[in-house]
Amino acid sequence: MSLATVESAKKLAAYSAIDDHFPANPTAIGIGSGSTVIYCVDRIVEKVAAGEISPDVIYVPTGFQSKELILSGGLKLGDIDRYPVLDACFDGADEIDRSLDCIKGGGACLFQEKLIAQCARKFILVADYRKNSTALGIKWTQGVPIEVVPSAHTKVVSELVALGAKEVNLRMGGKAKAGPIITDNMNFLIDAHFGPIEDPATLATQIKLLVGVVEVGLFIKMADAAYFGNEDGSVTARNRDGSIKKVEW
Incomplete structure (x- = not known):
């Protein structure tokens, strides 16, 4: 191919x-x-x-x-x-x-x-x-993107671990930027990998209810x-x- x-x-x-x-x-x-x-x-x-x-x-x-x-x-x-x-x-x-x-x-x-x-x-x-x-979280292993208010990111990271996230990372800017990526709405992005997601709807609701979360990348x-x-x-x-x-x- x-x-x-x-x-x-x-x-x-x-x-x-x-x-x-x-x-x-x-x-x-x-x-x-x-x-x-x-x-x-x-x-x-x-x-x-x-x-x-x-x-x-x-x-x-x-x-x-x-x-x-x-x-x-x-x-x-x-x-x-x-x-x-x-x-x-x-x-x-x-x-x-x-x-x-x-x-x-x-x-x-x-x-x-x-x-x-x-x-x-x-x-x-x-x-x-x-x-x-066949299921979310199998091929895309970078994690579910989550947009958060900057001041809440530490709290949200710990709460995502409590929800079962296997790996949680604050998305950084890489070589082009010293520090985290800033979204168009001046927020941070967190990537939370849960492994294969059995119930995406429930997980999306649980994450969205966390104070400081602006939006969840589960559609x-x-x-x-x-x-x-x-x-x-x-x-x-x-x-x-x-x-x-x-x-x-």
Whole structure:
């Protein structure tokens, strides 16, 4: 399997997601982040140029990367304050289970990603086969991203251990920054690895109830469909109703 095959599959997954789920006559669309979302925007730009999508549609980003994609594609940029109801949102994910529950926030856009997904009438995930999992916490072992108020991070870390986290880390900026990563909302990020998560909904609620937690990177019963670019270059689409479609271009 070549890198070109993987990239081709990711592109086809994104194109299929847009072709199947871009709404008719929308007002505003949410655009997430990640390598597959780049291809989603490419497809939208193609369809705008072909006259299949109106150039007046507004696109609301989840973070800096998606904002740049929108602007570089010549699309109209909006914000969630002005467009609190979105017709659809297309986004990537760090891991997606069989129920379409997913882990997101690996790219540090956690709060904005969940806000925009919640505001969308339809939430569509696009990823490659490496994100397709039988249960959350199996393939994505970096941990569940958790956005926290800085002054509460020490308390929250100890409480996550009490909830059963096997490893808890304050996400640091690495070589580019001395100290922790700061989110767009001026908060810290904690990554808590619980191993395979048997009940993501319960865990999400338990974490969200901790004082100091702003948002949790467990997206429960939010996605309507997930499109995966496979190793063989094909695409598998899984829907919330359990139906599965194989796409080959």
